[in-house]
Amino acid sequence: MNLDDGQIIEKYGNIMDKYFRTCSLMYPCPLSISFVRSLKWLPMIDKIPFDMCIFVPPSIAKTSNEKVTLIHSDMPEFEFTICHNYMNRYLHPKLNVFAIDVNIHASAIVGCDGVHPVYAPDGTFIHTKHMSYVDVKSKVCIGAGATIQRGVLLPTILDEGCYIDTLCNIGHQAIIGKYSIIASGAIIGGSCIIGDHCFVGLNATIKNGVHICDNVIIGQGSSVIKDIVDPGIYAGFPVRFIKPYDMYFLSR
Numbered sequence: 001m002n003l004d005d006g007q008i009i010e011k012y013g014n015i016m017d018k019y020f021r022t023c024s025l026m027y028p029c030p031l032s033i034s035f036v037r038s039l040k041w042l043p044m045i046d047k048i049p050f051d052m053c054i055f056v057p058p059s060i061a062k063t064s065n066e067k068v069t070l071i072h073s074d075m076p077e078f079e080f081t082i083c084h085n086y087m088n089r090y091l092h093p094k095l096n097v098f099a100i101d102v103n104i105h106a107s108a109i110v111g112c113d114g115v116h117p118v119y120a121p122d123g124t125f126i127h128t129k130h131m132s133y134v135d136v137k138s139k140v141c142i143g144a145g146a147t148i149q150r151g152v153l154l155p156t157i158l159d160e161g162c163y164i165d166t167l168c169n170i171g172h173q174a175i176i177g178k179y180s181i182i183a184s185g186a187i188i189g190g191s192c193i194i195g196d197h198c199f200v201g202l203n204a205t206i207k208n209g210v211h212i213c214d215n216v217i218i219g220q221g222s223s224v225i226k227d228i229v230d231p232g233i234y235a236g237f238p239v240r241f242i243k244p245y246d247m248y249f250l251s252r
């Protein structure tokens, strides 16, 4: 039998009384609730040094860690998200952080939500309340009309000196590396990591979760759907390696 939201909240009421916040297991916090989707997280769960409660799939039968309470669920992310939204229902997200020497156009939006649907068994989905923030480091520029989404549980980071051009979208929990340029119209999916000294060309798209190493140039209109682990110039749909990295390519 599938439980509705109210029944899930009632079922886990005692848990939500004991643990007072939610977190990502990438950065576990004491007395918080988190979730994992797969067995690969078990070694990490075994090492958590403080009290936590974690929604896990049935494949994680148990942990040797006595500090961690496991809640078994066929839908760990769904049940966690119901609890997360409920626990944070009256709380504001964390405030964005700006270095003092940033240059942000008045029409840019810093700290909007991104879409993070979590599907219910009946095919409807719930939106996960975004509780984290955008961390804008020193010398960052954000152009007109750009949108920078805040994170759900972890911050979105624009690292030192990076340049987000007009009309770009930076997805939630993405990290843009130092002195990287995201040219007009480019779309960076959620949880992407773009390395240092990269360039993402006009209207390019980077699939959510993709990691791009330092010193990579992505051609205009290109699409990156897999991690890029070697420096270079890449272009196409999906991208292919074109030639070695050249930091002066824009001025040639």
Ligand SMILES: CC(C)(COP(=O)(O)OP(=O)(O)OC[C@H]1O[C@@H](n2cnc3c(N)ncnc32)[C@H](O)[C@@H]1OP(=O)(O)O)[C@@H](O)C(=O)NCCC(=O)NCCS
Pocket (backbone or CB within 6 Å): 183, 184, 200, 201, 202, 217, 218, 219, 220, 221, 222, 233, 234, 235, 236, 237, 242, 243, 249
């Ligand atoms: C990727 C890029 C850097 C390559 O420039 P380049 O070194 O002069 O490369 P070339 O024009 O000699 O092209 C080399 C090959 O890549 C292909 N190619 C170049 N750019 C491409 C792109 N965006 N998408 C698909 N293929 C591309 C060319 O067709 C050519 O293929 P071929 O060898 O089969 O003929 C450039 O095309 C580009 O996209 N620059 C970014 C522009 C931009 O966003 N400017 C913003 C200014 S703020």
